[in-house]
Amino acid sequence: MTDSKYEVVIGLEVHTELKTNTKIFCSCSTEFGGEPNTHVCPGCLGMPGVLPVLNKRVVDFAIMAGLALNCQIAEFSKFDRKHYFYPDLPTSYQISQFDQPICKNGYLEIDINGEQKRIGINRIHMEEDASKLVHGGASIATSSYSLVDYNRGGVPLLEIVSEPDIRSPEEARAYLEKLKSILEYTEVSDCKMQEGSLRCDANVSVMPKGSKEFGTRVEIKNLNSFRALKKALEYEVMRHIQALEEGEPLIQETRTWDENKGITLSMRTKEEAHDYRYFPDPDLVPVIISREWVEEIRRNLPELPQARKERFMREYGLPAYDASIITSSKALAEYFDACVALYPEAKTVSNWLMGDLIRSLNAEDQDIRDCRIRPEMLVEMLRLIDNKTISGKIAKTVFEEMFQSGKKPADIVKEKGLVQITDQGEIEAMVDQVIEANPKSVEDFKSGKEKAIGFLVGQVMKLSKGKANPNMVNELLRKKLK
């Protein structure tokens, strides 16, 4: 899509909620979806005189993420206050990190058209999340009032800022997918984009190829799905190119993605009116990270996607393509591991995962962790195929039913009477019936039209409501028509 005359420069800022029990600076629960304002205390309500105390696990997780993203871990790090008034921010300042973030200078590698590309990570810092606003009307702008739920306020976040190394919306998507996968593997975040535990802002500019000067930078806020990220960037790049072509000025601004209209819109904020007045939070003390601390975390770092991919190829003999798709999501890889532990035909498992399972999940926009088909159920279904209780074709029906209802495959087969017919006599009777009813096709086959047999098999299967063993049907037909 990118016009060869232009170069696109993209940087992403990703916020991810950490999977801690408690908030970053108080001991309230971080649990998602509680009754409004039930996970709040004087601290996270910003009441007078109440002081922040840092959650150690947040630092552990930040170090872990930093290591997984090849960052340098700071020896000295501190917290700063970022000031602005907004109803989702109870103290009117966010405790964040300004000039001494915990991690710097990392990178991750993305796969673009079969080639590896390294995207730099400028920094990772720790900060507190803002609270949730609920609007009376359809949107913030049309509501006559809003409601504040402080449950999310103070949930720990990592802000991961990429270098402006990304050159296309596709690369942006690949970066975000890879980042999500790495964060999931380290288990610092559950990265549920639907629940907002992984959120993305993008900075984008377009300049003529070879130009030394960057184009006008626009920030697009809240790109909270892979699709939105890619679509919004595509739109924005197109808008910039159009403006450049027509010699129209672009303004540096913050925009938002309108999913319904498929366009970005100016947020018309008074940019110049912001002055965050960052200064070190005097209620907190610095974090000094010894190399022993870092090494301790490095030792306990879980297997990362690349390592797991290599293991799947080595241990299970999976092709590189299968291994890379299955390991792209930690949950999927774990699902696979669980299946293979029960059923060692790795390639068969892989085929079902990469085919029906991923297709069904995508169609329903469902996370594998919420999938009703548990590994043991899938394996049970594979065994039913192996012992010829059901055919591969029937298995597709069973799979669909399992996915919808979560019932066990054996029960589905029983309930719906899907047991494969393997009785020689029963099949023979149906074969005779079909030969009788289709003299034309029989003739065709006998005169050498091989294709006609397919039609006849199909007719027998239809007659048996798909339950006849297809191999037996085939064999019997050929024998009778010889």
Place this chain on the structure above:
Amino acid sequence: MSLYEKTIHELHGMLIKKEISAEELTKDVLARMDQVEDKVKSFVFREEKEKAIAQAKGVDEKISRGEKVGPLAGIPMAYNDNICTKGIRTTCSSKMLADFVPPYDAFVAEKIGEAQSVFIGKTNMDEFGIGSSTESSFFYPTRNPWNLNLVPGGSGGGAAAAVAADEAVFALGSDILNPAAFCGVVAMKPTYGRVSRYGLAGSTSSLEQVGPVTKDVTDCALVLGAIAGHDPKDSTSAPGDVPRYDEFLTGDIKGMHIGIPKEYFGNEFDPEVKDAVLSAVKKMEELGAHVDEVSLPHTPYVMSAYHVIAAAEASSVLARYEGVRYGYRREDVPDIEALYRTTRTEGFGPAVKRRIILGTYFLSSGQIDVYYKKALQTRTLVKEDFDRAFEKYDLLVSPTCPGTAFPLGTQADDILNGTGLYTVPPCVAGIPAISLPCGLVQGLPVGLQIMGPAFAEEKILNAAFAYQQRGGFPRIKPSLSGEGK
């Protein structure tokens, strides 16, 4: 002598010997409050009498059962109104918090609760601690018990006035050295981190500490012992054990090296203040201390650093008062921005607003390095001055204030009136200091300030004790004269 005039240690002795009951004592102090509060106006909240008496009775029961009680048990006391008290209105003497009831106790309030003192009320202060005369209180100014036409000092003026007027046996507050000097009582600002700031609704983070206001040095040691200690809810709280401060009060200061910062003399509004302080120093010399002049070369920059840090931190800390969850709120506003502006414009008084704007300016882009960063660097130099001085000297002695209490309505400008000239440096450097009375000038008390290195409270207390016990300065009582309103 009436009960309400007595010290904690005197009263404790009488309580455990069952010569008096806590109930009797509490009633006596409450009666005293009834008698003088209209004149002094130390309090912004008075605990219901029945509730106070019920607390006292609880202690009496313990004593009658033969249970051991601590030195503060049954002693009527007050908190400055920036110390959060669970279920009890805590206002910081501001319209902003005029109806605010915290659902939590400050660390020090919890400690005093454990010590079983009898809570009798909350005392007045400059709004959010911004001021040095208690005149910026939203409610009313407090009067100096020595002369009701004068200010009690500030920002914690109500606490000092209440103790001076015998309306409470002791009080807790922050920023109390200057009021203690003006009101002729004892107060201590502990080392930064020695006492938890949890629940102190201050206007700064790095400058304030809660400390005792008491009638004598022994009481000061007892109260400090009760409120000091590590608090996991305050990240800046010092770890480690708390000494039994009262056990260090030997009165022996023989061989102690005392430094007189030369930069602290010569700026007095009143030369008699200097004389009073120097004659106290002389007494300490007679008691065996070696006294020498010492230089704290960065003294001229301390106030600048303080004003910048105090204003910057205030602009940040006070940003949370925006009307959404608690505190003053204007109704009938069209949008959130209007809510913020009206709430803050109407809820804060002029001194607070000025400090917030000043602090916002100091932190704004383009200014932060000129002012704020510079102030933090200056603080390092000020600290180093003290560190060097304490290599040679055990303690430093100065006036608490350059003058005595001034008339109401005359020195509203807390930044320029110079009252904090000597009490500010210990705040900036985080070191402990005590103020105790060392004489009268024209019938008004003069404060003697003794500063020490970080966590040397016991040394300071012992030097103050020696002076108080053997220096011959009597425990004097104010007359509560003057016109009042």
Place this chain on the structure above:
Amino acid sequence: MAVTIKDVEKTAFLARIDLSEEEKNKFTEEIKIILDHVENFVDLNTENIPPTINILPLYNVMRDDITRPSLDKNAVFQNTSHEEDGMFKVPKIL
């Protein structure tokens, strides 16, 4: 450094405080005087002097990741009359 009414206006906006014309003038004058006072350290040489942010040399003050009970609902809303559906009600957000 001369502070102007414009500086005071901008600063007051950042602090969400409205000032009348009279107050703007008064504050500008007062702030000028204060800045003059504070100015004396602008020339102080602080090169290579580290800032003192925390008085005590404490670091790594952290708590374990263990939940503690949150406030009960009455306490959460006891200081406001602007509650709706268990949330804090605020006027229109621009």
